[in-house]
Amino acid sequence: MDRTETLAALRRGDLAGARELRLPDGLTEVPPEVFALADTLEVLDLGRGSLTDLPADLARLRNLRVLFASGNPFPRLPPVLGDCPSLSQLGFRGCGMEAVPAESLPRDLRWLTLTDNRIETLPAVIGERQRLQKLMLAGNRIAALPDSLSAADNLELIRLACNRLDALPSWLMRLPRLAWIAYAGNPAEPATEPTPAARVPWAELEVGALLGEGASGRVHRAIWRGEAVALKLFKGAMTSDGLPAREMEACLAAGTHPALTGALGRLDGHPDGAEGLLLRLLPPHWRVLAGPPSLASCSRDIYHPDLRLDPARALRIARSVAEAAAHLHGRGLLHGDLYAHNTLWEAATGAAVLSDFGAASALPEGPDGTALARIEARAMGILIGELLDGCDVPPENLRALEIACTQPDPAQRPSLTEVAAALAQMTA
Incomplete structure (x- = not known):
């Protein structure tokens, strides 16, 4: 049933008992007629319209957990949201929104997406939302984060790219x-020089199937x-991670490494003016290690339930990703989205590469960069833990490395260089 048919069915009363509604x-x-579903509705998508x-x-x-209203011209986050007893996920992207009233934040808020708006400040009460796990703020006008967020002990992912932060x-x-953190395109990000790259004329390319x-x-x-190569054509619009132009620069600045999908050159002369990069093409049997997080998992990837790994393959995947991330850190880059859904692998051997630089940011020198x-x-520790969950016989030394990487005091965690070295020793 498409969305237009869904609306007609709703008005006829044919959707009694529905838990999800996408208008x-x-x-x-x-x-x-939405209120006829008050006893059952958990997910509501209002589509892109003219709601204010x-x-x-x-x-x-009362059972509504997830509300999407992106693309509607809301001048502020509606205060009534704070009255919804079960609401935990909000998606208000690209609304032109300028204000977030304190009363608009539900008590059990877990995932808040306010990407691509005009917000300058957030209310201090956001730090009192103890379940807050994922905060998407790229593409706003925020110059400072509320200090109350220092108490957000469950916050796992934050997107701050393209704001006005002078410092983190x-x-x-x-x-x-x-x-997971992304903050490219803020004054707080260290300035970097553009990376020299080969220019690849559009006329020299034979463009084939969409991958x-x-x-x-x-x-x-x-x-x-x-x-044969891979050609990535960028859309140019703000993403939840930031601007594609920053992704291009990060991909070029990353240089080459066996465990990265390295850039071969920058596209020139696209007939529609699109920007693009040429990338190394992986063999067709390589696959993404996992799917992205779901509404329920929030910040955790979704693995195929039948995925089973022997210790050797788990170790090889972990080592590849750790070596790739350590290489990036050595070149002054934070990947920002180190996940299984950004890891491509070969099932037969466990060979893997880290991809997708959309959330990458330049690392400052000194203590802040280390932090x-x-x-x-x-x-990295979370990824190791997920690999261990897929192992029939998890290696104990790998479990110890997971614990070291995920301990709550960040200053006590190993560097990615140390993690890569430990994994290399395990696989020797």
């Missing part, structure tokens, strides 16, 4: 569970000078 674009108001507010009695949807607060790098598509662009198979790198050590 079509173009709404000017929330259909009153929500019904004052929205809390009648010191408490941010001490949060015990933070594992995949993500938030920042589409990847095609292509032939360049007789060799940020220790955040990524936690992400």
Whole structure:
């Protein structure tokens, strides 16, 4: 059933007992028939329309956990959201929103997406939302984070790219569970010089089949000078991680490494002016290690239930990713999205490469750079733990490394160079 048919069925009363409702674009108001689902509705997607507010009695949807309203021109996050007793995930991306009232944040808030708005400040009460796990703020006008977030002990992922932060607060790098951070495009990010790269004329390419598509662009198979390559064409729009232009620069600055999908050159002369990169093409039997997080898992990847790993393959995957991340740190880059869903692997051998630089940021020198790198050590520890969960006989020394990487005091975690060295010793 498409979204238009869903709306018609809702109005006929055919959706009694529905737990999820995804309405079509173009709404000017929330259909009153939605409230007939008050006893069951858990996920509501309002589509992209012209909504500027929500019904004052929205809390009648007492089981509503997830609300998406991106692309509607809300001037502020609706205060009525704070009255909804079960609401834990909000998606208000690209709304032109300027204000986030304190009363708009639900008590059990877990995942808040406010990407690509005009927000300058966040209310201090956000630090009181103890379940907050994922905070998406890229593409706003935020100059300072509330100090109350220093108490956000469950915060695991934060996206701050393309704001107005002159500095990252010191408490941010001490949060015990933070594992994924992106802050490119802020004054706080160290300035870097553009990386020299080969220019690849569009006319020299034979562009073939679409291999995949993500938030920042589409990847095609292509032939360049007789060799098969991957061509990533960027969309140019703000993503949840930041601007694609920053992803391009990070991918070029990363240089070459066996466990990275390295850039071969920058595209020139696309007929529509699109920007693009040529990347190393992996063999067709390589696959993504896991799927991205779901609404329920929030910040944790989704693995195929049948995935089983022997210790040798688990160790090889972990070593490849750790070596890739250590290489990036050595080149002054934080990956920011070190995840299994950004890891491509060969099932037969466990060979793996780390991909996707959409959340990458430049690392400052000195203690701040070290502290940020220790955040990524936690992400590595989480990945190791997930690999161990897929092992029939988990290696005990690998479990000890997971514990070291995920300990709550970031300063006590090993560097990715130390992690890579430990994994190399285990696989010797």
